[in-house]
Amino acid sequence: MAKFKDSLEYHSSGRKGKIEVISTKPCQTAADLSLAYSPGVAEPCLAIQKNPEDAYKYTAKGNLVAVVSNGTAVLGLGNLGALAGKPVMEGKGILFKRFADIDVFDIELDTEDPDEIIKACQLLEPTFGGINLEDIKAPECFYIEETLKKTMKIPVFHDDQHGTAIISSAALINALMLVDKNIEDIRIVVNGAGASANSCAKLAIALGVKPNNMIMCDTKGVIYKGRTEGMNPYKELFAADTRFRTLEEAAAGADVLFGLSAKGAFTPAMVASMAPNPIIFAMANPDPEITPEDAHAVRQDVIIATGRSDYPNQVNNVLGFPFIFRGALDVRATCINEEMKLAAVKALAELAREECPDSVCKAYGNQKFTYGRNYIIPKPFDPRVLLHVAPAIARAAMETGVARQPIEDMAKYIEHLESTQGKSKEIMRMIINKAKSDPKSIAFPEGDNEKIIRAAKELVEEGIAKPILIGDHKKIKQKMAELNIDLDVPIMDPAESELTEVYAAELYKLRQRKGLTLSESQRIL
Incomplete structure (x- = not known):
């Protein structure tokens, strides 16, 4: 109850809600006012009338996203209506701003008619650089997004579908690498047939899962060819030619179990019946289909991810949508296509396999994160996600011909992204660039x-300097092996160096009046 009370206080304290509009230009004098509004504002209006692309130059359109919802599928709470869903949409705006510096207006539409939602979004196209559809129930959400993508020239993205799919697919790639299984060979069961389940299944197939090796289930059991009860065209896409009729039957011998359904949908018996080294993504919110404790109580070889932050391997959509829109907006993409989604998947998967910096560990109470069964996906507060995913999206947009403003210098673009993470980052990047122009040798004691x-x-990979490690050669190499770091740098072992005696004599000369003996100098070195 305390947590619920804290949430209400968080939303109601001070200025109500979570967002506000702040001016990016001064408006303190009469002169400022004449430029911000009449008569000066007429000039950009006329310029845009002559060249519509100038809207990206003279207005906030290029960095403005609409979060559009009718509140028919709010979190795991169901159909709460447009007004009750507004706190979620404001929260989405905070995440866009915090993680990718994108401005948001939340638009709550009081209608369950998909054609009215489509019309509203189409009419808003002049205002926004992109549309993020949110918390709209299936199957209407599929029709809405498909129609908008066909009729609009700005990116349209239903995060409930594609966000979960992108993050879980990245986690799947890494989990399969850990258990040494090929994606083409695995058998996967998807429990749930809503928006996110549909997209997860499609993206898994795009990554290499064979359609014949996939079974989708809903509340009525396995979706099989010839079933008529509770079917729709979107479920029909995944109807399997199988003798299985229940989730329990389908789970037996499966390599992967995707849960996009409800608390407790996966039982210990199902986990026990799966193939060796099973992969379970129990992504129901707020409570997963099975908890990691219950899964590991059955077998220790399971890799499990959930949607919760209090467990390892959190499948969190915030790893996707801010950075996907960032890259799409920065090249003025006309859409977010399948190639861009796959680029995000691969960028996230690769990042999880890299060394995790101390700054990220500190953000999570100094926990150590190393690629393995409990770390197959990056953490939301990892600042490197922006620098990996947004450029990957931009590249994919350019390569597939949907970028209206291609980026000419990707290295400078990444530097720009880094500068948006704060002044300290910008200053540090300037220092790093200066160091890279003329790398110096740096000796590190305690190698x-x-x-x-x-x-x-980091110094070697960035080309900042030429490090020299000082210490016991054997211990340094052993430590590198423990950390799984292959580093080709000079190692100076005082016990083996010809200069040790020279330096010992010099140290003795400098410190003998302080009582230091020659033998102590030799021992110190």
Whole structure:
């Protein structure tokens, strides 16, 4: 109850709600006012009339996204209506701004008619650079997004579908690598047939899962060819030619179990019946289909992910939509296509396999994150996600011909993205660039220290400097092996160096009046 009370206080304290509009230009004097509004504002209006693309130059359109909802599928709460869904849409706006510096207006539409939602979005196209559809129930959400993508020239993205699919697909790639299974060979069961389940299944197939190896279930059991009860055209796409009729039957021998359904849908018996090294993504919110504790109580070889932050491997949509829109907006993409989604999947998967910096560990109470069974997907507060996903989206948009303003220098674009993460980042990037122009040699004592080895790795990869590690050669190499770091840098072992005696004599000369003996100098070095 305390948590619920805190939430209400969070939303009601101070200025009500979670968002506000802030001016990006000064408006303190009469002169400012004459430029911000009449008569000066007439000039950009006339310029845009002559060249509509100038709207991206003179207005906020290029960095403005509409979060559109009718509140018919709010979180796991169901059909609450447009007004009751507004706190979620405002929250979405916060995440867009916090993680990708994108401005948002939330638009709650009081209608369950999909054609009215379509018409409203189409009429708003001059205002926004992109449309994020949110919390609209299936199957209407499929029809709405499909129609808008065909009729609009700005990106339209239903996050409930594609966000979950992108994050879970990235996690799936890494989980399969850990258990040494090929995606073409696995048998996968998807429990749930709503928006996110549909998209997860489609993206898994795009990554290489064979359609014949996939079974989808809903509340009535397996979706099989010839079934008539509770069917629609979107479920029909995944109707399997199978003898299985229940989730329990389908789960037996399966390699992967995707849950986009409800609390408790996966039983310990199902987990026990799966193939060796099973992968379970129990993504129902707020409570998963099965908890990691219950899954591991049955078998220790399971890799499990959930949608919750209090468990490892959180499948969190915030790893996707802010950065996907960032890349799409920055090249003025006309849509977010399948190639862009796959680019996001691969960027996230690759990032999880990289060394996790200390800054991320500190954000999570100094936990250590290393690619493995409990870390197959990056953390939401990892600042590198922006620098990996947004450029990947931009590249894919350019390569597939949907970018109206291609990026000419990707390295400078990434630097720009980094500068948006704060002034300190911008200053640090300037210092790094200066160092990279003329890399110097830097000697590091305590060369077998984990932080020193990681720092040396970063210096080499960024081309900032030429590190030299000082210490016991064997210990340094052993530590590198423990950290799974392959680093080709000079190692100076004082026990083996010809200069040790020279330096010992010099140290003795400098410190003998302080009582330091020659033998102590030799021992210190």
